[in-house]
Amino acid sequence: MNGLGSTDSVRRTHAPLVQRAEAILGALGGTAAALLRSAGDPVHPGPGPVVTLERSAHPALQRESGRGRFKLSYSDPCDEGALAALLAAVAAPGSPIAADPESLSILALADRLAASEIPVLIGGPTGTGKEVLSRFIHQRSPRAAKPFVAVNCAAMPETMLEALLFGHKKGAFTGATEAAQGFFRAADGGTLMLDEIAEMPLNLQAKLLRALQEGEVVPIGSTEPIKIDVRIIACANRDLPTEVAEGRFRADLFYRLNVFPLALRPLRERADDVAPLAFAMMLRHAPQGRPLPWLSAEALDVLRHHGWPGNVRELENVVRRALLLADGAAEIAVQHIVFDQPARLVGDALPAAEQTEPRRLSNIVQISEARAIIATLAACGGSRIAAARELGISERTLRYRLAAFRDAGIAVAGGRR
Template identity: 65%
Template sequence: MVNRGSTMIRDCGALRFTEAAARAHAALVQRAAAVLSAYGAERSIFLADAFEAIPAATARMATVLLERAAVPGIERPDGRTAVVRYADGAGTASLAALLAAAARTGAPIAADPESLSVLSLAERIAASDIPVLINGPTGTGKEVLSRFIHDRSARSEKPFIAINCAAMPEAMLEALLFGHQKGSFTGANAASEGFFRAADGGTLLLDEIAEMPLALQAKLLRALQEGEVVPLGATQPVKVDVRVIACANRDLPLEVEEGRFRADLYYRLNVFPLALQALCERPDDIAPLAFAMVLRHSASAPWISDDALALLAAHSWPGNVRELENVVRRALVLAGSADVIGPDHIVFDRPARLVTQLGATQASTDDGKLSNIVQMSEARAIIATLEACNGSRVAAARQLGISERTLRYRLASFREAGIEVSGRAVGGRR
């Protein structure tokens, strides 16, 4: 405990708070301290009672002012200070609002034991330079966790560069990763250093690593083993000092078994694996994430009622955190100028559903919109072709006249839209 003038400030490691805050908001302060301490949150958070003077020593800290009030609310009058007014210090909403208000932009927000254990482990991993492989469904926060590891590492002052291997043209991926010299290929009017050299000294995130072509996987393995890259058109390697974090939303051991991913690269990346669960499997994260999205997308930042939070907690969240963000943004529009988001403002996605079992396809749509009809027709055609090809994506792609890579995109988009596809259709051998 330290004395800043007339204000007594307690230091619990994860955050600091005044004596007045500890007395007036004991239940909420203690719960917040326990959650933030679970993953060693930075000591940049200062809690105080809304009616006390803020010590000058906290000027550069993120400050959250707490107030007991009959009508709860949350606001951020400036980029540093947030005000949380709550009625029940033991309630779900009050802790969620505090965690959301205390978090800096881009930082993880978690309260579920599953997520807290992953963050605690990630902080320990950050102290080393070993490669990290993060597995988890699409939209669960793998890039946020990667940034967390970078920010807690000795490389935090150096670049963090995130690239999506599935989003870049396959023909250009090598040049984008390793760089190229002027004139090394048609259109190369100038040299480029590539992402590896751009991330020198820092961290390179390779998202959707399973989408990387096999030929390029061999060159990535060499870059990891030797700590050097050979730009296209060059004859001499260039040394790089880069920590690689790879993310995958598919089962990489299965990809290795089926020949779509190199076993040596997998074991090189899989030094320390982390796994993020689907949002429905970590329900205590839903409320703080929802409040964080309210703060992100609304200047007025309405409160989320207990009934609305209960509705969110009961949803299955097939689209994970991205779906939650859509639902929150939709709720903000429906709530308008209201001070509270209620259950009537919560509208979930109602995607078309497609279920295939043993080759039988049954489809239903909620409406007759052309986009739904086109998507359903495309899904039926693709899945029927997969079934006819005994699940072989290579054969199905050839028959459909598209690349296997495009076929994987289509199947992933069906899953994200809520279209269920049988394991036989997508899990067959090449």
């Protein structure tokens, strides 16, 4: 996020709105990179966005000619939509966007933390913005000019994860026709983000711990360690102390990573973030060359009070859907807001859910899958390992299915190992 620069004219004419935006952005200690101006003010070229403010009975956010040029018309400086649209317009691509006090405190803390070299552990549900926060820390750090490498530990095959992280020599294993440096060496001098670190196998956790302690990696097929200079940011959507207690995560690695933990709350618990995020999603996905619709106060109210089981990813889906349904209208109204429709209940109440939920194919498949998993877990006495074997899937896949059901609001017991 950035601070604001503003002309004398805009400060006189639009003081209430400008002061509200400055209070939010100033909490992060950012330098001015965006310029606010009134119509007729000179434009001084700079690296950041330029937003022209005007009072109007018809609120609107318009893209003007030139990259990062916007015109914001608003009627009430105290209106939530006016502030949200301004925050979205001045935000740099990929930067955090927030207005909730606790979110701002987390970002301010992350800004201070960026100057250090200590590891960071970011926790929070899927879709709450852990990678965005990781990039924010990197970009505010002395390592900003060096690489930022993001690795999803759950997205890579276990058999390949070690080679992908630490590299390998040519011929080290079948298929290794060329040497590879690995993600640690690719991030040398910069930041390596390890997302979903709870999914890393135990044997690989030990090698990761050694790399962190010694500041070196040993590529597969080599006996010579290679020095590395990498700042680690680890992210987890599961409770790592619980994973440690249940033997799925090494305690020594946890304490090595947990030097400074940050926690991101679900979107439903930071309602003040919803409006600026929604406007930012609209700017991202609205077709270039077409007028931007305005998010009505009623639509914003509906968004604010939704439960957001899918967090920011679900919000992005809803905004993209609303843009299509609005189809060039000047305003996104309540009727354009269509939420995802996950099945809500399983188990004893599942037949009622089947009756009340729309009979979309995705709902039918999700309910059927949940039924099968519940029945198998029950037959296996709650053991995830036995249930996964019966279902013909890995325990990791079963854990993901259970987590996905819970994120969708489906009440499924997690079972035991």
